[in-house]
Amino acid sequence: MSQWEAILKLTGVFQEQALAVYSQEIVPVEVRQYLAQWIESQDWKLAARDLSLATVLFQNLFENLDTHYSRFTETHEVVQAYSIRNFKLIVQSQYQENPQLLAELIRALLQKEKQILMESQDTQSQSGQQVQLPMETGQQNNIEQRVNEAKERVTSLHKEVKFLEDQQETFDFRYKTCQVQITAHPQDPGLRKKYSELQQQLNELDKKRREVIDLVKQLLGLCETLLGFLQQEISNWFERQRLLCIGADTDTSLKHLEIWVTKTEEVFFHLRRILGNLGELSNQVTYEGDPLKIDPPNLQKRLLEMLHCLLQRSFVVCKQPIMTFPCKRPLVLKTSTQFSVGVRFLVNSKELRNNNMKISYSIDKDPPDIKGYRRFNLLGPQDKTLEYVQGEGLAVEYKHLNLKEQRAGGGGKGSKGSSDGSLSVMEELHIITLKTEFKYEGVKLDLEATTLPFVVISNIIQFARAWASVLWFNLLSSNPKDVTFFSKPPAASWNLIADALSWQFSFCTKRGLNEDQLKMLGKKLCGAVPNEHSVVMWSKFSKESMPKVSFTFWEWFDAILTLVKAHLEKIWSDGYVMGFVSRSTEDALLKTMKQGTFLLRFSESLRDGGITCSWVDHQLDGTYLIRSVEPYTKKELGNIPLIEIIRNYQLLAEENIPENPLKYLYPNIPKDDAFGKYYEESCEATMEYQKYMKRRLIMVSERNVDDSQSSMASGTPQYFSEDHEMLPHDLTEYSQTDSNLDDVIDRMTMDNVFINPGTDPMLSNLSTIPNEVSLETSIDYRVPENFDLF
Structure with a gap:
């Protein structure tokens, strides 16, 4: 369907x-x-x-x-x-x-x-009803068809065995009756005919037994194929879960799998009971060459192996370890910080819901022989039992576990590298094992499920680097239990890394990375525009500093992601932040645009992330300048939203005439059309503030005198780099009753008011007010330190 x-x-x-x-x-x-x-x-x-x-x-x-x-x-x-x-x-x-x-x-x-x-x-x-959901793949359709076929066949086989039982009872009765008659009348001439009839009935009984055994073998063959499909589908689910853990948009619902596994388990146990019944029939009536004496034991063994395999694969970790606070990313755990993990049994038959399957757990059951490998105690509640949870099947979740390191010798190894053969803290992987015992209808089996490898940190500032390890492992490891993976980490294809980088944004926001943004990131990691053959080394990704800066690619990327999530999520999700764009690309995009066209891009030189505005300024002689303002970081954006900075940003020329140079968001969207819908939100946020002080915080930059006079010949841009020539910005405030800073200056001049820049660093940009203004009056516009603007 x-x-x-x-x-x-x-x-x-x-x-x-x-x-x-x-x-x-x-x-x-x-x-x-x-x-x-x-x-x-x-x-x-x-x-x-x-x-x-x-x-x-x-x-x-x-x-x-x-x-x-x-x-x-x-x-x-x-x-x-x-x-x-x-x-x-x-x-x-x-x-x-x-x-x-x-x-x-x-x-x-x-x-x-x-x-x-x-x-x-x-x-x-x-409500106890069933609803059929559509299948997504051809394999899922195959599983659905084979599950239904297996149930139909085992039901049909049950009827055939019932008929065989009736046939055998009839033969047994007639045989015993004939035996009595022989004892009473050994010379009866009709006995020969009765013997002949009994032999014919025995032949028919033998034929029926062989037919039933053939049906059992056919059903076992179907079940083996079905088991293979289920194993593959469970493996596919594990892979989807691994990708989901690192941000991929993928479906990890277990509803279909639980239905299929439960029905298949019911078929297996039903077939097991049928084989048991066939063995009893052989004990009641047997003869030379009896197929029920030869085949059922081997068929029972074959079925039991399949049943064990199904049960073992059906015990899964449905919720990977994740701290409830402060981060929502899984598989990075901090010592002495609570985390949760959940396990689920996909066999959800009503008979098992009160089976009291107790769960136990341990950490690093088989620790690797690696120098300095840390050991931990896993603390939390014990002896939980699988319980039926509405909508989740037979499951249990531990919500209050925590880790405590076992101190030994000279203490921890910190985060140093592996030159001595050991792994750094951020490359050291650990696994939690959860166990239970299955008992049902004579089948007894120890079941075991393991979490994906996780990284244990002792300080939250290590989280970003630890997450890089989780990302790399789940992208590339072929063995989900390989805790020695980082002893020799493989390189990753650029296509894989591009997907993973985009997932980080699409998981936290409503928008991933487009082709142009990924191309810019690819050049940073690959040294050139990446292609389908480009690869990225683990050291390049997370261990070695990028050229001209003192931090790694991942530290820079993750800081930008944090900045976007905290301060820029809405305008990023709406596509108004170009973000990852190189300076050369920025120049090529802006130089042909109309005056005041600007774009928003992320800083490439700040470890903790920053965003800057760059705009085109066409000169009278036909040349142009690409101007940029110093990047805004979480500190500035915590005081005033970026949309308000863009809305009220002022650039002061040498005459102290303020202007907002930001007119059109690239390529040609009027600023207010792009960001107008956000203005009301920011006004609501400052409503309480306005009740007391009608002031507005704005960002201001001073244009150097030479800026307006210097330009390169032949249209060559003069570009202000982030490092030393970018326009500085300053945070200041002005009365909301005034339309712009020009009105503020005019009104203060008329009232003989001088704003002393020494009273507050935020007002230092106004220090160039004409000297003829009176020095008699000084007003301090500082906002109280304990006043929350937003």
Whole structure:
């Protein structure tokens, strides 16, 4: 069943939610209906990142629309034809220049549909009903078909065995009756005929036994294939979980797997009971060459091995170790800080819900022989039992675990490298093992599940580097239990790293990285524009400082990610921050734009992350300047939002005439059109402040006298680098009743008021007020230190 067919089967509030998805007419519901199969068969997620694929899908979409339009026109279905034509015109006008955006919108619609179906399943499962969700892959369809076929076959086999039991009882009765008659009347001439009939019945019984054994063998063959599919699907789920841990947008729901595993387990136990019954039949009636004496023991052994394998793979860590505070990234744990981990048993049959399967845990069960490898005590509650949790199956979660290092010898090794053969703290991996015992219908088995390797830190400032290790391991390790991975870490292809870097942003915000942004990052890691053969070394990624700075690529990248999440999330998600763009690219983009066109890019020289505005300033002689302001860091952005800086930013010329040089966001969006919707939010945030003081904080830069007079010949830009020529900025304040600083200066001059720059560093930019202003009065505009502006 396709996803759209499942949507159409919804009722009530879930149907309303599904229809509401299409209320904005990104894709009309009629188009979704007509192109359902084609839409669901395309890789929209990849197309959203790959321009060439997005372009191909865009053209294929048009071809499909044309086909349906022609069909509706020929059959005089005017309404349907109009809907198709109108949608085609809208798509052509809005997305032809950006097919990737259309791909992203369609991907989001499909994801919303899937979420509604999942919620519907949760609700119906709570009421004891079943809902069929659409399969996503061919393998999942194969599993679904084989599970259903296995259940049908084992039910049919059960009936055949029941018939065999009846047939054997009839034969047994007649045989025993004949034996009595022989004892009573040994010379009875009719006995020969009865013997002949008994032999015929025995032959039929033997034939039926062999048929049943053949059916068992066929069913076991189907079960082996099914087990192979389930093992692969569980392995795929583990891989998706690993990628989810490092930010990938992937589905790690266990609902389908739990249903399949539970049904398969029921088939296995049912078949095991059938084989037991066949053994009992052989004990009641047997003969030379009896197939029930030869085959069932071997079939039982074969089935038990399959059952053990299924049960062992069905005990999984569903929630990887994660600290509840202060970070939401998993697999980095701080000593003496609580964290949680969850385990789940995918066999969720009603008979097992009260089976009292107790869970125990340990850390580093098989520690590696590595010099300096740290040992930890894992502290927390013990003896928890698997419990049925609505919507989560048989599961248990430990929410209050913590680690304490076992101190020995000369203390810890700190974060030094591995020149002595040891690993640094940020490269040292640890594993938690969770165990339980399964007992049911004579089957007894120890089950074990392990977490993904995690890094243990002692100070939160180590978190970023530890996360880089988690990222690298889960991208590249072929063995999820390899705690010695960083003894010789492999290189990564640039394509893998590009995906991972984009995931970091899409996980924290609503927007990942585009091709241009990734190209800039790729040049930093690969030394040139990366291609499909480019590779990145672990040391280059997280251990060695980048050229001309004293910090690594990852430290810089992660600091920018933190800055975006804390201060720039909305404008980043809306696509207004170009961010990762080199100075040369910045110059090429801005030089042909109209006066005052600006863009926002991240600083390349600050360890803790910064963002700067760069704009084009065309000169009278035909040359141009690319001007930039010193990067704003978390310190400045904590005082005033970037949108307010852009809104009120002032550049002072030598005459103290203020102006806002930021006019158009690249390529040609008026500043207020781009950021106007955020102004109201910032005004609401300062409403309480305005009740007491009608002041506004703004950022101001002073333009050097030479700036307006110096330019390079032949249109060559004069570029202000971050290191020493970038325009400095200063934080100051002015009365909100005044429209700009020019009004402030004029009014103060008329009132004989002099603002003493020495009273507050924030006002030092106004020190160039004309000397003729009176020095008789001094006003201190400083904001009280304990006053919270926002």
